[in-house]
Amino acid sequence: MVSLNTINPGEKCKIISISAYPALKRRLKDLGFVKNATVTCLYKSFSGDPTAYRIKGSVIALRNADAKKIIVNTPEGKDYEE
Amino acid sequence: MKNKNKIITLAGNPNVGKSTIFNFLTGMNQHTGNWSGKTVANATGKYKEFFIADIPGTYSLHSNSPEEEIARDFLCFEESEYIIVVCDATNLERNLNLVIQIAELNKKTVLCLNMLDEAKKKGIAIDINKLSELLNMPVFGVTAKKGKGIKEMIDKLPTLEFKEFKLKYSPAIEESINEIEKSLPEFIDNKRWIALRLLENNNDFIASLIKYKNYDFYSNDKLIQLMQKEKNLFGESDNISDIIAETIYEYATKVKKATTKITEKKSDKDYLLDKIFTGKYTAIPCMLIFLTIIIWLTVKGANYPSKLLSYLFENLEYYIKNFFIKINLNPLVQSFIIDGIYKVTTWVISVMLPPMAIFFPLFTILEDFGYLPRIAFNLDKCFACSKSCGKQALTMCMGIGCNAVGVTGCRIIDSKRERLIAILTNSFVPCNGRFPSIIVILTIFFSWSSKYSGLTTTLYMLIVICSGILMTFIFSYILSKTLLKGIPSSFTLELPPYRTPQPGKIIVHSLINRTFTVMWRAVTVAIPCGALIWILTNTSINGVITVNYLINLFKNFGNLIGLDGVIISSFILGIPANEIILPLAIMLYSGTNALTEIGNLESVITLLITNGWTIKTALCYIAFTLFHWPCSTTLLTVYKETKSIKWMLYSFIIPTFIGISICFLLNLLL
Numbered sequence: 017m018v019s020l021n022t023i024n025p026g027e028k029c030k031i032i033s034i035s036a037y038p039a040l041k042r043r044l045k046d047l048g049f050v051k052n053a054t055v056t057c058l059y060k061s062f063s064g065d066p067t068a069y070r071i072k073g074s075v076i077a078l079r080n081a082d083a084k085k086i087i088v089n090t091p092e093g094k095d096y097e098e
Numbered sequence: 099m100k101n102k103n104k105i106i107t108l109a110g111n112p113n114v115g116k117s118t119i120f121n122f123l124t125g126m127n128q129h130t131g132n133w134s135g136k137t138v139a140n141a142t143g144k145y146k147e148f149f150i151a152d153i154p155g156t157y158s159l160h161s162n163s164p165e166e167e168i169a170r171d172f173l174c175f176e177e178s179e180y181i182i183v184v185c186d187a188t189n190l191e192r193n194l195n196l197v198i199q200i201a202e203l204n205k206k207t208v209l210c211l212n213m214l215d216e217a218k219k220k221g222i223a224i225d226i227n228k229l230s231e232l233l234n235m236p237v238f239g240v241t242a243k244k245g246k247g248i249k250e251m252i253d254k255l256p257t258l259e260f261k262e263f264k265l266k267y268s269p270a271i272e273e274s275i276n277e278i279e280k281s282l283p284e285f286i287d288n289k290r291w292i293a294l295r296l297l298e299n300n301n302d303f304i305a306s307l308i309k310y311k312n313y314d315f316y317s318n319d320k321l322i323q324l325m326q327k328e329k330n331l332f333g334e335s336d337n338i339s340d341i342i343a344e345t346i347y348e349y350a351t352k353v354k355k356a357t358t359k360i361t362e363k364k365s366d367k368d369y370l371l372d373k374i375f376t377g378k379y380t381a382i383p384c385m386l387i388f389l390t391i392i393i394w395l396t397v398k399g400a401n402y403p404s405k406l407l408s409y410l411f412e413n414l415e416y417y418i419k420n421f422f423i424k425i426n427l428n429p430l431v432q433s434f435i436i437d438g439i440y441k442v443t444t445w446v447i448s449v450m451l452p453p454m455a456i457f458f459p460l461f462t463i464l465e466d467f468g469y470l471p472r473i474a475f476n477l478d479k480c481f482a483c484s485k486s487c488g489k490q491a492l493t494m495c496m497g498i499g500c501n502a503v504g505v506t507g508c509r510i511i512d513s514k515r516e517r518l519i520a521i522l523t524n525s526f527v528p529c530n531g532r533f534p535s536i537i538v539i540l541t542i543f544f545s546w547s548s549k550y551s552g553l554t555t556t557l558y559m560l561i562v563i564c565s566g567i568l569m570t571f572i573f574s575y576i577l578s579k580t581l582l583k584g585i586p587s588s589f590t591l592e593l594p595p596y597r598t599p600q601p602g603k604i605i606v607h608s609l610i611n612r613t614f615t616v617m618w619r620a621v622t623v624a625i626p627c628g629a630l631i632w633i634l635t636n637t638s639i640n641g642v643i644t645v646n647y648l649i650n651l652f653k654n655f656g657n658l659i660g661l662d663g664v665i666i667s668s669f670i671l672g673i674p675a676n677e678i679i680l681p682l683a684i685m686l687y688s689g690t691n692a693l694t695e696i697g698n699l700e701s702v703i704t705l706l707i708t709n710g711w712t713i714k715t716a717l718c719y720i721a722f723t724l725f726h727w728p729c730s731t732t733l734l735t736v737y738k739e740t741k742s743i744k745w746m747l748y749s750f751i752i753p754t755f756i757g758i759s760i761c762f763l764l765n766l767l768l
Contacts, residue, residue, distance in 0.1 A: 043162050050344050061478065
C-alpha cells in the first residue's frame with residue numbers, strides 16, 4: 017500500500033481508501049476517485065506538481081499534497097511507455 | 099420563471115456541449131468554452147413552446163462550489179417538465195455518475211449522448227438501445243457541433259414514456275431507506291430519494307431540502323432517532339455516503355462495459371499534445387509563443403482597419419459639418435455634437451474595435467482547442483506558492499476579455515478564501531478595454547520609428563501583461579498573509595480532450611459579438627462622457643473653464659506620480675469604461691489647442707508631446723492603466739459576487755495603491 021503521489025508516470029494502480037477532509041473527499045468522489053477505481057498516472061506538470069491522472073476515462077490534475085491522501089495498491093506495471 | 103411546466107433543463111458535466119445545444123436551440127450566442135465552469139449562472143432561452151434552461155456544469159448533485167449549488171438546487175427543486183442530461187460519448191463512465199444521480203430524482207429525464215462523431219473517430223461504439231434499457235430512460239445520440247439530432251430530440255419529448263429508475267443498494271442500506279421512508283410525512287414526494295439524502299446526512303443539502311420542501315426534517319423526532327441509529331450502524335456519516343457513491347460508480351462501470359465497445363486502439367493524440375504543452379522544457383515556451391502570436395496578430399492586424407475606420411469617420415465628419423451649416427444649426431450645438439459626442443465616439447470605434455475584433459476570435463480558438471486548462475495546470479505551482487488556486491489562471495484569462503466576466507468566473511474556485519483572492523486581483527490583468535490604449539501608447543512612444551514596429555510593440559505588450567501576472571502572484575501571496583490568511587486548499591482540475599476548433603464559425607460569431615459590444619459601449623458610455631467633457635470644457639465658472647478646476651485639483655498629485663492633472667481627471671471621468679480614458683485625455687488636451695483629428699496616430703503623438711509627454715509619462719501612463727481602480731461594472735460585479743461593500747472597496751483600493759506606488763517610484767527613479 018502506497019499513496020497516490022508516489023506513483024510514477026505510466027504506472028497504473030487501484031484505489032484502496034481515501035482519507036481526505038470531507039469537502040475534498042466529496043470532490044474526489046465526484047470526479048471518480050472511489051474505492052476500487054483504477055488510476056493511471058499520466059504526467060507531471062513541468063514543476064513536478066500538480067500531476068495528471070486518468071480516472072474513469074477522463075484526465076484530472078491533482079496536487080501532490082492532495083494525492084497523498086489517496087491510498088492505492090502497489091502499481092501493477094506500466095500502462096504507457098515513457 | 100413563468101410557465102413552469104414548459105421548462106426543459108439542460109444538465110451535465112462541465113464541458114460536454116450543453117451550451118452548444120442551448121445556443122443551437124435558442125439562437126442565443128452564449129459563449130461556449132472548453133474549460134469547466136464557463137456557464138456560471140443559469141441562462142434561459144426559448145425554443146418553440148419550451149423554455150430551455152442551461153445550468154452550470156456539475157460533476158454531481160453534491161455541490162462543492164457556488165456554481166454547482168446553483169445547478170443542484172435547480173435540478174433537485176425547480177419544477178422543470180423535462181431534464182436532458184448531456185453526456186460526452188467519449189467519456190461515458192464518469193458522466194454516468196451524474197446521470198444515475200439525476201435518474202434517482204425520478205423526474206422526466208432523457209439522456210443526450212453528445213459528440214458521437216468524436217467517439218466514432220476514437221473507435222468507440224455505444225449501444226444506445228442497451229443503454230436506454232439499463233438506465234430505464236430514453237437515450238438520444240446527437241452531434242451538437244453540427245446540430246445533428248437536437249431538434250428531433252426536443253420534438254420527440256412529448257411523445258416519450260418515462261419509467262421509474264431504482265438503483266439497488268446493499269441490503270442494510272435498503273432497510274434503512276425503507277424505515278426512513280415510512281417516517282416521512284405523507285405530502286412529501288419522491289421519498290426514496292429524500293431518504294437517501296437524509297442517510298448521507300450532508301448538512302448543506304438538508305438545509306436546502308428544508309427550504310424547498312417546506313418541512314423541517316430536524317423537527318421529526320422519529321427521523322432524528324433513525325438517523326442516529328444509522329450513524330451508529332454504519333460508523334461515521336461519511337461512510338454511508340461513500341457506500342452510496344461506490345454503488346453508483348459500480349453500476350456506471352457495469353453500464354459502460356455492457357454498452358461500449360472500443361474497436362480501435364485508443365488514440366494517443368491528447369497524450370502527445372499534453373507532453374508538448376505541459377512538458378518540462380516546452381510548457382513555458384509554448385505559453386509565451388501562443389501569447390506572442392495572439393498579441394502580434396492583434397497589433398499588426400488592427401492597424402489597417404483602424405486607419406480605414408478613422409479615414410471614413412473623418413470624411414463623414416466633413417459631410418456632417420456641411421449639413422449642419424446648410425440647416426443653419428447653432429454653432430454651439432454644432433460643436434457639442436461634433437467635438438463633444440462625435441469625436442469621442444468615433445475614437446472608441448476606430449481605435450478600440452479592430453484590436454478587440456481580432457483578439458477575441460484568436461483567444462476563443464485557443465479556448466475551444468482546450469489549451470486554457472493546461473495553462474492552469476502549468477501555473478498551479480506558482481499559485482500554490484502564493485497560497486491560491488490554479489484555477490485562478492482561468493479567471494485571469496477571462497479577465498483579459500473583461501474583468502467583470504473574470505470576477506463572475508471566480509465561482510469556479512471552490513474555496514471561499516481563494517475565490518476572494520482571485521476576485522480582488524482580477525483587474526491586474528489588462529482587460530480588452532485597456533488593451534488598445536496600451537497598444538497605442540506603446541506604438542507611438544516606444545516603437546514608432548522602429549523598423550519592426552509591430553514586433554517591438556508585441557514584445558513590450560508581452561512585458562506589460564507579464565508584469566500584471568507577476569503582480570497577481572505577489573499580491574495573492576500578500577493577501578493570503580494578511581487579509582485572507584490561510585493555507586492553499588485542494589485543487590482538482592479536469593483536463594478535457596483537445597478538440598478541433600471551428601475557426602470560421604468562431605470568427606464570424608466573435609466579430610459580430612465584439613462589434614455589437616463595442617458599439618453598445620460607444621452608445622452607452624462614450625456618448626454621455628463625450629457630452630459631459632464638452633460641457634466641462636465649454637462652460638466656465640468665475641471666468642475659469644470648469645474642467646480646469648478638476649485638472650488643477652489633481653495637478654500636483656499627477657505630477658508627483660509622473661502624470662498630470664489631465665490624465666488623472668480622465669481616469670476619474672473614465673470610471674464607467676476604461677476604453678474612453680485615452681480619448682478623454684486627448685479631448686481635454688485638444689480643448690486648449692483644438693486642432694487634432696482624433697483617431698489619427700500621427701496627430702495624437704504631436705498632441706501628447708506638445709502637452710509635455712515624455713517617455714516617462716508614457717511609462718507611468720501604462721503602469722497606471724494596468725493598475726488602477728476597476729471600471730464601475732467590475733466594481734458592481736465584485737459587490738454582487740461577494741455581497742460585501744468591504745471587499746468591493748478593497749478591489750478598488752488595492753490596484754489603485756499599487757498603481758500610485760509604481761508610478762511614484764518610476765517618477766522618482768527615472
